[in-house]
């Protein structure tokens with residue numbers, strides 16, 4: 001069977017490292033940091049690691065309905081979503097992922113935009 005992106009990148013430990021770097025960068029963004037005021041970052045990193053792992057063919061996943069429910073009361077704007085995608089791209093580049101993998105991950109994230117941005 002073909003190797004998944006998750007396996008190729010080095011499995012859970014590597015993904016966990018990438019996610020930690022991502023959140024460090026998120027917290028340095030004046031647009032994004034306020035959304036994470038008062039959130040337990042350890043819990044958040046754990047959840048996001050599972051999510052990224054799922055995107056890349058690893059274990060654990062969230063349905064679109066769950067994502068919508070979890071973000072519904074956060075007032076996430078389209079600008080904030082786009083900023084998060086930009087910060088993610090920079091992080092993945094800094095972590096040395098290949099362009100094709102980066103584009104694949106960004107496409108999976110962008111596909112879920114309507115479930116995360118708060119409806120008017």
Ligand code: HEM
Pocket residue numbers: 032035036039044047048051062067070071074076080081084109110112113116
């Ligand atoms: C496609 C993009 C996104 C995905 C896949 C995603 C995924 C997730 C996941 C899996 C959780 C954990 C849910 C749980 O089990 O508790 C979560 C929580 C959260 N997300 Fe996102 N997220 C996305 C975009 C965003 C954006 C753009 C923001 C803010 C600008 C954001 C802010 C938050 C916050 C603040 C929480 C914590 C909620 C809480 O614990 O009360 N997310 N997200």
